Amino acid sequence: MNRYLRTLPPLETLITFEAVGRHSSFTGAAGELYLTQSAVSKQMRQLEACIGVPLFERKPRGVMLTPAAKELLITVNVLLTTMYQSVTRIRNVHQANAVSILATHALAQFWLFPKLIEFNKAYPDIAVHVHAINEFDEASLNDFDLGVLYGEGEWGSLNSDFLLPEIVYPVAHPSLDVSAIETLEQLVGANLVQIDTSAWHCLDWHQWFDHFGIDYTAPDKAPVFNQLTLAFRAVQQGMGIGLAWTFMGDEAVAKGELQRVTTFECVTGNGEFLVSAKHRKLSPCAEVFRQWILTSART
Structure with a gap:
């Protein structure tokens, strides 16, 4: 007999168990799953028999x-x-009138989302499903039609088309007086909004200054965010000077919502x-x- 059939409980009992655990109640789980309380109780007895140990302590107002x-x-x-995530992704990939695309949070919010609005106007019968995640690689594309991946453009298992160069520069809210900051040495001493990139691949201030041959260490009291979108939001609120990528900063600068700080910019040679x-x-x-999307990016 198959080891899974011999050892694992039926899937429906696990789904019901999750609901019981969340509600701490057979009644609550029954209401959510549109089952009778006796049906939930029967499934939980079946699960306990399969596991071989008691799972619940019955209490007057529920279970523990x-x-x-x-x-x-x-x-x-x-x-x-x-x-759930795997089935949803696979379903999206194989829907006849749907497209699934993988992108980072920042690129999805600042660059891709505005373009999706225009695409929807041009092709209202095609649904685009966007999955935003910061850390992914070429293997992640197995469950998606398309993705926007950062790098040099060479991946053995992927077709790739250039979208955007990586150009990063300092910005601040217009209310901040940054007129006295003209050199990189002056910028080092300014109030800089930090990005914690320890869990994913993204340029931070240390790497940005290193591009210009300057050693930089963030002060202990500097504001730190683990998401580029959060750090950019802090800059928009006037918390300090932050790094902006062209796809998220150019339009805000053009509208006067942000100002560039110095003329320095880091061109890494990589791109999206x-x-x-x-x-x-x-x-x-x-x-x-x-x-x-390729035509839109080029224009």
């Missing part, structure tokens, strides 16, 4: 999870979340590329979107 149940609930939450898996032919809708 045993230590074994709490341990199981952590695993079940991860399992169900992973399955529109990518797709070589082993899978794009659907007609994905190809329409690909051609449209």
Whole structure:
């Protein structure tokens, strides 16, 4: 017999168990899942029999999870979340009139989203599903039609088309007086909004200054954000001087919503590329979107 069939409980019992654990109540789970309380109770007895240990302590106002149940609930939450995300991505990839695309949070918010509005006007019958995540690689594209990946443009398993160069420069809110900051040495001593890039690949102030041959260490009291979008929001609110990429800063500077601080900018030689898996032919809708977004980027 298959080891999974022999060892693992039925999926519906795990779904019901997750609901019971969240509500601490058979009644609450039954209402959410449109089941009778007796059906929930029966499934939980089935789950306990399969696991071989008690999972619940019955209380007058609900149930309490045993230590074994709490341990199981952590695993079940991860399992169900992973399955849900995977099924959703796969479904999106194979929908006839849908396109799925993977991008970082900042690029999705500041560059891709405005273009999606225009694409929707031109192609209202094609639905675009955007999944934003900061840390991904070429293997991540297996469950998506397209992605916007940062790098040099060479990936063995991906087709790639150049979208945007990486150009990064300092900006501040117009209310901040930065007229006295003209050199990089003066910029080092200014109030700089920091980006914590320890969990993902992104330029920070240390790397930006290093591009110009200047050693920089952030002061202990500097404001730090672990998301580029949050750091940029802090700059927009006048918290300090921050780094802006052209795709997020150019329009704000042109509108007078932000001001550039010095004329220095870091051109890394890398960029954003529109990518797709070589082993899978794009659907007609994905190809329409690909051609449209490439044309939009070039104009």
